[in-house]
Amino acid sequence: ALLKKNELKPKDIAGIGIGSPGPLNPDTGVIGNTPNLGWNNFPLRDKMKKAIGVPVALGNDVDMGTFGEVNFGAAKGGRHVLGVFPGTGIGGGLVIDGTVHLGASGAAAEVGHVCLDPNGPRCGCGNRGCLEAYASRPVIVGRAAAIALRGDAPALTKDAGTDLKNLRSKALARSIEAGDKLVEEVVRDAASKIGLVIGG
DSSP: OOHHHHTOGGGSSSSSEEESSEEETTTTTTEEEEETTTTTHHHHHHHHHHHOOSSSEEEEEEHHHHHHHHHHHTTOOOOOOOEEEEEESSEEEEEEETTOOOOSSOTTGGGGGGGGGGSOOOOOTTOSSHHHHHHHHHHHHHHHHHHHTTTOOOHHHHEEEEEGOOOOHHHHHHHHTTTHHHHHHHHHHHHHHHHHHHHH
């Protein structure tokens, strides 16, 4: 679709670079278990190469994001950088001496799966007590929705209702600015847990 939109043919592009969530093997182009996408041992690189017919390189989305920040963004010039990207999950990327560090399994700096409590809530990865199970956006939104349903977040309810699809980051920020203290506590609690893991 992108080639067609830009009036290009596969021979007009040098290749495709993909940043994908979850643990993956950049050498084989296979994505491991991605809890938030439902992929397991998915050969994304080869499927894309076959579909488009050009070379394809695969890397973890947060590794690539961190590398981009080191080269072009907020961490420009940094030699040793840990990038943490909270969202649907909580990804981490690590640059050491200007090079992306993948670790033995390709999952270095996956801070979202650091265990805070082995008896804690179930994470999307199947383990218990991961940081993501406490501080990812879906968890924050779920807790905020529960507060709104109880009637303890009037600004959030007025702005976005209690439908989880409407409770986005901006709605939470407006809620906090308007004085919904319990929503602020939820966000501060998640931020504190992220800080605890990063500090460790």
